[in-house]
Amino acid sequence: MAKKTHVETTLNGDAREFLVEPRQSLLETLRDVLQLTGTKEGCNDGNCGACSVLMDGVLVNSCCVLGVEAQGRTVETIEGMGTTDNLHPLQQAFIEETGMQCGICTPGFLIASKALLQKTPNPTEDEVRLWLAGNLCRCTGYDKLVRAVLKASKAMEAA
Amino acid sequence: MNMEPEYKPRKWRVLGTTPARRDGIDKVTGQAKFGDDVHLPDMLHGKVVRSPHPHARIKSIDISKAMAVPGVKAVITGADFPPLNQAVVAAGEGGSVSMQDIADNCIAKHTVFYDGHAVAAVAAENPHVAEEAAALVEVEYEILPFVQDVREAVKDGAVVLHEDFVPGAFLFPTQKALPNAGRLQLAVGDVEQGFKDADIVVEREYTTATVHQGYIESHITTCRWDSEDHLTVWTTTQGAFAIRDFLASILNMQLSNIRVIPMEIGGGFGGKDVVYLDPLAALLAKKTGRPVKMAMSRAEVLKATGPSSGIYAKVKIGCKKDGTLMAADLYLLFEAGAYPGGPIAPGALCALTRYQIPNVVIDGYDVMVNKPKIKPYRAPGATQSNFIVETVIDELAEKCGMDPIDFRLKNATVAGDVLIVGMPVPPIGTVEMLQAVKKHPHYTAPLGGPNRGRGVSYAFWFGAGLTSSCELHINADGTVNLATGSADLSGTRMTLAMQAAEALGVPLGDISSSVSDTDSIGYTFQSVGSRTTFATGYAIIKAAEIILDRMKQRVAMIWETDVANVDCTAEVAGIADFVDRNDPHRRMHFKEVAARMDETGGPISADFTANPHGVGFQIAANICDVEVDPETGKVQILRFTAFQDVGKAVHPDYVAGQMQGGVVQGLGWALNEEYWYNKEGRLANASLLDYRMPTSLDLPMIDTVILETPNPGHPFGIRGAGEVPIVPPPAAVANAIKNAVGVRMNRLPMSPGAVLEALWAKEGKPASVKVA
Ligand code: FES
Ligand code: FES
Numbered sequence: 001m002a003k004k005t006h007v008e009t010t011l012n013g014d015a016r017e018f019l020v021e022p023r024q025s026l027l028e029t030l031r032d033v034l035q036l037t038g039t040k041e042g043c044n045d046g047n048c049g050a051c052s053v054l055m056d057g058v059l060v061n062s063c064c065v066l067g068v069e070a071q072g073r074t075v076e077t078i079e080g081m082g083t084t085d086n087l088h089p090l091q092q093a094f095i096e097e098t099g100m101q102c103g104i105c106t107p108g109f110l111i112a113s114k115a116l117l118q119k120t121p122n123p124t125e126d127e128v129r130l131w132l133a134g135n136l137c138r139c140t141g142y143d144k145l146v147r148a149v150l151k152a153s154k155a156m157e158a159a
Numbered sequence: 160m161n162m163e164p165e166y167k168p169r170k171w172r173v174l175g176t177t178p179a180r181r182d183g184i185d186k187v188t189g190q191a192k193f194g195d196d197v198h199l200p201d202m203l204h205g206k207v208v209r210s211p212h213p214h215a216r217i218k219s220i221d222i223s224k225a226m227a228v229p230g231v232k233a234v235i236t237g238a239d240f241p242p243l244n245q246a247v248v249a250a251g252e253g254g255s256v257s258m259q260d261i262a263d264n265c266i267a268k269h270t271v272f273y274d275g276h277a278v279a280a281v282a283a284e285n286p287h288v289a290e291e292a293a294a295l296v297e298v299e300y301e302i303l304p305f306v307q308d309v310r311e312a313v314k315d316g317a318v319v320l321h322e323d324f325v326p327g328a329f330l331f332p333t334q335k336a337l338p339n340a341g342r343l344q345l346a347v348g349d350v351e352q353g354f355k356d357a358d359i360v361v362e363r364e365y366t367t368a369t370v371h372q373g374y375i376e377s378h379i380t381t382c383r384w385d386s387e388d389h390l391t392v393w394t395t396t397q398g399a400f401a402i403r404d405f406l407a408s409i410l411n412m413q414l415s416n417i418r419v420i421p422m423e424i425g426g427g428f429g430g431k432d433v434v435y436l437d438p439l440a441a442l443l444a445k446k447t448g449r450p451v452k453m454a455m456s457r458a459e460v461l462k463a464t465g466p467s468s469g470i471y472a473k474v475k476i477g478c479k480k481d482g483t484l485m486a487a488d489l490y491l492l493f494e495a496g497a498y499p500g501g502p503i504a505p506g507a508l509c510a511l512t513r514y515q516i517p518n519v520v521i522d523g524y525d526v527m528v529n530k531p532k533i534k535p536y537r538a539p540g541a542t543q544s545n546f547i548v549e550t551v552i553d554e555l556a557e558k559c560g561m562d563p564i565d566f567r568l569k570n571a572t573v574a575g576d577v578l579i580v581g582m583p584v585p586p587i588g589t590v591e592m593l594q595a596v597k598k599h600p601h602y603t604a605p606l607g608g609p610n611r612g613r614g615v616s617y618a619f620w621f622g623a624g625l626t627s628s629c630e631l632h633i634n635a636d637g638t639v640n641l642a643t644g645s646a647d648l649s650g651t652r653m654t655l656a657m658q659a660a661e662a663l664g665v666p667l668g669d670i671s672s673s674v675s676d677t678d679s680i681g682y683t684f685q686s687v688g689s690r691t692t693f694a695t696g697y698a699i700i701k702a703a704e705i706i707l708d709r710m711k712q713r714v715a716m717i718w719e720t721d722v723a724n725v726d727c728t729a730e731v732a733g734i735a736d737f738v739d740r741n742d743p744h745r746r747m748h749f750k751e752v753a754a755r756m757d758e759t760g761g762p763i764s765a766d767f768t769a770n771p772h773g774v775g776f777q778i779a780a781n782i783c784d785v786e787v788d789p790e791t792g793k794v795q796i797l798r799f800t801a802f803q804d805v806g807k808a809v810h811p812d813y814v815a816g817q818m819q820g821g822v823v824q825g826l827g828w829a830l831n832e833e834y835w836y837n838k839e840g841r842l843a844n845a846s847l848l849d850y851r852m853p854t855s856l857d858l859p860m861i862d863t864v865i866l867e868t869p870n871p872g873h874p875f876g877i878r879g880a881g882e883v884p885i886v887p888p889p890a891a892v893a894n895a896i897k898n899a900v901g902v903r904m905n906r907l908p909m910s911p912g913a914v915l916e917a918l919w920a921k922e923g924k925p926a927s928v929k930v931a
Pocket of ligand 2: 100101102103104105106136137138139140375425426
């Protein structure tokens, strides 16, 4: 078994330390080492976006980043996005617009959408479609998802 | 089909509204527990060793090197499994499945039949160690010739997969015919005479690619074998009972010793109602005495779980000059994959059933090839056969100089018509739907540019009834716990709660709706066949009737009157108030009866197991606008409108979501998705990058039109909704391409290369670039 490395990171705003094998992806680190299972795996090779997280505010596929790369960085996952009592406007819009069916892709879409709205607070439909093209959803046909992101952007602008 | 008139028209209080889903919060916050979120103490991780060959005999397996890896706890092969205790199990609707085939598909015993076929499995302290060890399992193969094209597989002298096989029985049994195929023939009238009487005959050949359901969550299971010899399985499945039954047979156990706990499921579409990993993880757990979790990689999902059939087909259809269809002759070769049981029966049955054609012959074959064993995929078989028929229908309409919708209207079956299988068409809005398409503003909107075209398509699907169980428990505060055995793939806990609220006459917010494990609820068939909202809902309505009867008895007890004097207003007013027939001022509310349960004899609950037969069929139609780039062959979807008759839309937003999701899957079949096998018979595009499913960027918004012709076979008029939306899109796209650039596509996917080839052929240019 490979030797473990000590990593210090800021995870969803809190300082965290953990031990991780250099070969373990950030996705595996989050899910199996830290038991934060909100981030999902769909492909483990960078093609579905289910595992999206923010690293130093930048959208990444956590299956394509190593856990050791979190050293000294900030990581934001779905667990840090909103709580049951205080949902992020995107989370609220996904529920209201039925922007999900099975929900396995949902955390990844929410994180990716959050990154989009940080960069482009008022995206057009085309901009949303282009940005989310790295996230696959097999259930919804994307229609309600795209509507949810557009709705959240309006809500956030109004707030 | 038993068409007992169950439908009772009434004013809906809950049905037709769009409440926010309650599992939504769990899903948007990442708290929902899917299969991979199970972590048990002291858990091991398993990995499968898979064949790199499409066809080979296993000569020997040496596990010694793998066992020597530190952290490896067990390695199993096919030889570790006991003999089956049941050779064939029922699969509903008169179908059956060969357990031997399912068991052999989980782990090959003597011969591997496709690239990715499992041959051994390893359990180790972590998944990386398991993977390393799996690579050290040494399998010696005798490589055999293989066949992957259905046309080759039915030829004389073809490579034979199974010297002896039990013909497949998906829906209808097939008869063993050729060495590699079961056969299903359907015929009515005199086809030869029919073609003689026809003025216009179109004959075409088609191929479609093998395609995968493409659910985003892969197959994952965790098994624990306890000291009392009970097996507990946490798994991601469309049907916990099916998993239990398959495991009992493969592991030779009694049913009561297996408990299957269904987790949230990340998509299925027909592909997750059978065992792949579960028997392996269970046996590894037994061997090691520790829980074992196994998950497939994406490549494993594509290589070794069941995709849907590619086909080869010949179609000949003839009509009179006025558009009256006279005769149809279909020759269908459907891939079964490595074992019999492809969707030839529904594929054949749905090919023509929406049209009145007096003379028909369908000659269908379920053909074994060296690809993974085919699984149902959303209206299994119908998308393929709809593509081949709807493009020929379009061509006939064109040749008659008729509007394509008028042509379809002229020939549409209506209620009472007898289908080719002798089944009468129950009331459904065939004519209304086609008229709705014609009237829709999309149908006449200007296309606005060159190389643009509009196409239509019309589709039919049966749906399924089958067994569903539910339990309703009334709490002292008047709230209700609803438990069912139906896996929730898309929000059915809500659509079932809505039916319970409607039937009981209580607020939706008072119903808690959950999916039970196999120890806690009666037998329930898988969430497949568009059956959950229909059939489980049916069971719930029946259980609610029992609950209201029992409550009437309690009220009679309190009022010291005869139960015959107590009425319930649930059906009339939608609110469950109990009224004295002789004294309308004497009333008692549902909550009050609940509060007084204790003093009147204790808790009230009811269970019901239903097997409703009046599935009522599903129909759908599409209007699709495309733009074709003549330089590259790329097809862009510009506008799309989907029509569907759902009987009664329980939650119209969910219905629209089903329609949009199904349409987009159909567009994936139409334009991109296909399995690519290389010369060695290995899957060359086993990733989500190369198996190209539609992304948000490939699509416009998908407009939906919901029609509601009540299904007489359901008390609330509901028909299944989940499957038919995938059926019409490929043909709609093909017909739109024809109208855009004048070529009739005869293969799926209509990828840029395929469209370019067709354009070159039309222009008489030789294909300068070879496009497969
Ligand atoms: S799991 Fe990381 S991109 Fe699919
Ligand atoms: S909701 Fe199922 S994959 Fe997106």
